[in-house]
Amino acid sequence: xxxxxxxxxxxxxxxxxxxxxxxxxxxxxxxFTIIGPNGAGKTTIFNLISRIYDSTDGSMEFDGxxxxxxxxxxxxxxxxxxxxxxIELFEHASVLQNLLVGRHCHSKTSLFxxxxxxxxxxxxxxxxxxxxxxxIDFLDLQHYRDSLIMNLPYGVRKVVExxxxxxxxxxxxxxxxxxxxxxVEETRDMAFWIxxxxxxxxxxxxxxxxxxxxxxxxSDRVLVLNYGRMLAHGxxxxxxxxxxxxxxxxxx
Amino acid sequence: MRFLxxxxxxxxxxxxxxSGYVWSYGALLIVVIVAPFLFDEYYVGQLTHLYIMAIAGxxxxxxxGYTGLISLGHAAFFGIGAYTEAVLTGKGxxxxxxxxxxxxxFFLSFPLAGxxxxxxxxxxxxxxxxxxxxxxxxxxxxxxxxxxxxxxRWESVTxGYTGLIxxxxxxxxxxxxxxxxxxxxxxxxxxxxILFSLNLLRSPTGRAMMAIRDSEISAQSMGINLARTKTTxxxxxxxITGLAGALFAHKLGFLSxxxxxxxxxxxxxxxxxxxxxxxxHGAVFGAIFVLSLxxxxxxxxDYLPVxxxxxPGVEPLLFGLILVWLIIxxxxxxxxxxxxxxxxxxMFPLYKKSTFKRQKSYMKSERLR
Numbered sequence: 001x002x003x004x005x006x007x008x009x010x011x012x013x014x015x016x017x018x019x020x021x022x023x024x025x026x027x028x029x030x031x032f033t034i035i036g037p038n039g040a041g042k043t044t045i046f047n048l049i050s051r052i053y054d055s056t057d058g059s060m061e062f063d064g065x066x067x068x069x070x071x072x073x074x075x076x077x078x079x080x081x082x083x084x085x086x087i088e089l090f091e092h093a094s095v096l097q098n099l100l101v102g103r104h105c106h107s108k109t110s111l112f113x114x115x116x117x118x119x120x121x122x123x124x125x126x127x128x129x130x131x132x133x134x135x136i137d138f139l140d141l142q143h144y145r146d147s148l149i150m151n152l153p154y155g156v157r158k159v160v161e162x163x164x165x166x167x168x169x170x171x172x173x174x175x176x177x178x179x180x181x182x183x184v185e186e187t188r189d190m191a192f193w194i195x196x197x198x199x200x201x202x203x204x205x206x207x208x209x210x211x212x213x214x215x216x217x218x219s220d221r222v223l224v225l226n227y228g229r230m231l232a233h234g235x236x237x238x239x240x241x242x243x244x245x246x247x248x249x250x251x252x
Numbered sequence: 253m254r255f256l257x258x259x260x261x262x263x264x265x266x267x268x269x270x271s272g273y274v275w276s277y278g279a280l281l282i283v284v285i286v287a288p289f290l291f292d293e294y295y296v297g298q299l300t301h302l303y304i305m306a307i308a309g310x311x312x313x314x315x316x317g318y319t320g321l322i323s324l325g326h327a328a329f330f331g332i333g334a335y336t337e338a339v340l341t342g343k344g345x346x347x348x349x350x351x352x353x354x355x356x357x358f359f360l361s362f363p364l365a366g367x368x369x370x371x372x373x374x375x376x377x378x379x380x381x382x383x384x385x386x387x388x389x390x391x392x393x394x395x396x397x398x399x400x401x402x403x404x405r406w407e408s409v410t411x412g413y414t415g416l417i418x419x420x421x422x423x424x425x426x427x428x429x430x431x432x433x434x435x436x437x438x439x440x441x442x443x444x445x446i447l448f449s450l451n452l453l454r455s456p457t458g459r460a461m462m463a464i465r466d467s468e469i470s471a472q473s474m475g476i477n478l479a480r481t482k483t484t485x486x487x488x489x490x491x492i493t494g495l496a497g498a499l500f501a502h503k504l505g506f507l508s509x510x511x512x513x514x515x516x517x518x519x520x521x522x523x524x525x526x527x528x529x530x531x532x533h534g535a536v537f538g539a540i541f542v543l544s545l546x547x548x549x550x551x552x553x554d555y556l557p558v559x560x561x562x563x564p565g566v567e568p569l570l571f572g573l574i575l576v577w578l579i580i581x582x583x584x585x586x587x588x589x590x591x592x593x594x595x596x597x598x599m600f601p602l603y604k605k606s607t608f609k610r611q612k613s614y615m616k617s618e619r620l621r
Binding site: 071074075082090092102109125168 | 261262264265448451452454455456457458459460462463465466467469470471472473474475476477478484530
């Protein structure tokens with residue numbers, strides 16, 4: 001069953017074709033990975049899906065809805081959450097506040113009610129907090145609840161960012177290099193979490209990743225990009241043995 | 253040391269996190285209520301002025317400290333509030349189809365002053381949506397210059413440089429805009445504005461504002477409408493500053509465009525930065541600093557050798573030096589220092605200097621700006 005579909009997706013920055021006619025489909029409940037050498041356009045595809053960039057051509061469909069022209073702040077409400085390659089957390093806020101921002105797309109309180117902190121706001125806040133606590137338990141973040149992000153080590157920030165994305169209760173989660181900057185042990189944890197996200201929470205995963213160990217362990221299908229074009233497409237093993245892919249990575 | 257055991261989520265939502273808050277702020281409240289009966293009129297006036305500046309400081313703090321939008325034009329909103337108040341309670345609102353101008357009572361004109369300043373805030377906020385950092389500062393600066401010009405040229409309303417006398421407000425047989433009654437009025441407005449801001453900051457809109465300050469791109473991906481949140485921040489900030497302006501009009505008793513120059517905008521920005529950017533305490537500390545430093549320097553002058561004290565420009569020099577010193581050694585302002593002192597006593601004798609050592613931030617190369 002097609003859950004997310006990108007058709008002929010393309011974007012140019014001036015004369016540079018960063019993404020050039022990419023087609024792919026993601027099925028519900030799978031882990032789909034995009035790999036490729038640096039500058040292949042992987043993160044650009046993420047930015048296109050989260051609508052930070054406007055595509056120059058092509059269309060995207062998510063859960064039966066065309067999202068090619070949806071405003072960027074509505075993407076989270078539709079059920080697509082993301083993390084960033086170079087962690088974009090709210091540095092001067094605590095872990096708890098960061099995770100609560102993840103609940104923003106579900107908050108419906110009015111500004112007036114908020115400034116007076118009416119009982120309805122308190123009730124909504126408590127409900128958000130309960131949801132956040134579920135994620136804190138899921139990712140073992142209990143210890144860091146009240147720490148400021150700027151005082152946390154890189155590995156923990158990475159997990160907090162994953163947690164923030166999960167707090168939006170997404171149907172599709174985009175992970176931009178979840179293992180970059182993590183040590184071997186942390187990468188192992190990340191692999192387990194991605195498995196759990198897929199299996200226990202039933203969230204479809206789209207990720208960009210360089211660590212082939214992690215890729216072949218968790219992903220069901222892999223798409224290889226090079227210079228904005230699709231190079232290969234298939235299971236992790238198929239892709240790794242594809243002569244075109246080997247050529248793109250090793251040259252020759 | 254205090255160990256806080258949390259047994260319910262509500263403990264993280266409450267304004268008073270533990271009994272210490274109730275005791276210390278209760279004591280402070282008693283002090284400020286008793287103060288006007290202990291000090292003579294001059295100091296009561298100074299304290300009133302302090303509260304008015306603190307209100308304006310809270311207004312600017314919401315925008316610059318919490319949403320991360322630097323405004324160099326808050327004197328404009330301050331002035332709009334002041335002139336609205338002076339005109340509505342003085343000669344009144346006269347429209348072409350009316351025979352008599354309507355003179356508003358204070359309880360109507362005061363909120364209107366805030367609302368009008370808030371609308372002006374939206375008017376500058378919407379075109380400024382695409383601007384960040386130094387460019388936004390320039391746009392708001394230009395706006396303030398335009399408004400200053402409006403104050404001086406729109407003579408039929410503002411009386412231009414001739415000035416506008418602000419009518420005193422009588423409530424019963426009490427003059428609401430002088431002495432103790434005015435002190436309590438300003439204090440009440442300050443407390444209301446702080447509570448209002450605290451509520452805002454612990455609810456989704458306040459968190460959205462802080463999210464925008466720290467990372468616009470991820471705020472957007474979390475479902476925060478940047479345009480709406482920034483405009484809201486501008487409107488609230490301008491509105492609160494307008495309220496402060498309305499009180500300031502009564503404090504001065506006489507308005508002229510010279511009261512709302514770019515220097516006033518700068519003073520407000522200095523207030524929030526020195527007080528401690530990103531904290532409501534900072535707005536109050538900053539107001540204390542801005543008001544008491546010139547006075548402190550004037551007193552200090554008496555103790556300096558005559559040759560130094562009589563040199564022109566000593567006061568601005570010292571003011572500047574203290575400012576530079578503060579910015580270098582205490583980037584989080586007086587509130588930052590306050591936290592350290594508080595921590596020292598809480599941890600005594602285990603305080604470590606390195607607790608507050610600043611770490612280098614990780615590089616942000618993927619910022620889409």
